[in-house]
Amino acid sequence: MGKIIDDxxxxxxxxxxxxxxxxxxxxxxxPVKLYGLKSAATVAIAREHYAxxxxxxxxxxxxxxxxxxxxxxxxxxxxxxxxxxNVRKEYVPGDIILFERWxxxxxxxxxxxxxxxxxxxxxxIEMYPGEISSLKKWAKMPGRWMKRASAVSLIVPARKGLFLxxxxxxxxxxxxxxxxxxxxxxxxxxxxASQAHQTAIxxxxxxxxxxxxxxxxxxxxxxxxxxxxxxxxxx
Numbered sequence: 762m763g764k765i766i767d768d769x770x771x772x773x774x775x776x777x778x779x780x781x782x783x784x785x786x787x788x789x790x791x792p793v794k795l796y797g798l799k800s801a802a803t804v805a806i807a808r809e810h811y812a813x814x815x816x817x818x819x820x821x822x823x824x825x826x827x828x829x830x831x832x833x834x835x836x837x838x839x840x841x842x843x844x845x846x847n848v849r850k851e852y853v854p855g856d857i858i859l860f861e862r863w864x865x866x867x868x869x870x871x872x873x874x875x876x877x878x879x880x881x882x883x884x885x886i887e888m889y890p891g892e893i894s895s896l897k898k899w900a901k902m903p904g905r906w907m908k909r910a911s912a913v914s915l916i917v918p919a920r921k922g923l924f925l926x927x928x929x930x931x932x933x934x935x936x937x938x939x940x941x942x943x944x945x946x947x948x949x950x951x952x953x954a955s956q957a958h959q960t961a962i963x964x965x966x967x968x969x970x971x972x973x974x975x976x977x978x979x980x981x982x983x984x985x986x987x988x989x990x991x992x993x994x995x996x
Contacts, residue, residue: 807840830867882914900934909946922957948980
């Protein structure tokens with residue numbers, strides 16, 4: 762199984778481009794390790810090589826994902842995110858413990874945080890709603906990426922109208938956080954929830970706007986009608 766990782770890395774190197782690498786770095790405030798591939802090229806490599814392991818035990822696929830995460834390269838992390846999502850039908854509640862460890866140990870930028878949490882973690886939460894308690898725990902943990910993960914894991918469920926009560930609880934925990942990545946994360950979560958629960962989210966924003974960072978507020982009301990935006994933004 763180790764050979765597949767070597768093959769992936771050779772292909773990533775072969776398809777890397779220095780201009781793409783330099784351009785990609787501009788999207789991040791923090792240092793990132795990049796080969797320099799367009800997203801579509803990375804996805805194609807992930808699909809091509811997943812075909813060789815499809816049907817293998819989930820534990821083996823997760824072990825390969827871990828090896829990819831360990832490299833620190835954005836493209837390898839992206840492949841790990843795709844592969845861990847590919848086995849979603851086999852998720853069990855206890856997988857949240859592994860996912861928490863991956864976030865805590867390997868996530869160092871918004872791109873991997875959002876890709877992994879939007880899809881892999883969010884799907885597990887939909888399958889096993891009881892595990893949303895982990896997200897509330899993450900919101901209280903140190904580190905910007907665990908806190909952001911607690912919110913962005915609920916983006917897709919929020920768009921479906923799910924977990925409103927828990928979304929507001931997590932927003933309460935993160936409300937006064939001074940980190941812009943956390944502020945944008947929970948603001949995005951509120952915006953997603955507003956698609957199905959506009960009145961509830963608007964009321965939440967109005968109730969908390971004196972304390973809520975403007976970054977979070979702007980994100981939260983982005984999809985609302987102009988008149989509601991004006992009311993929310995008024996001093």
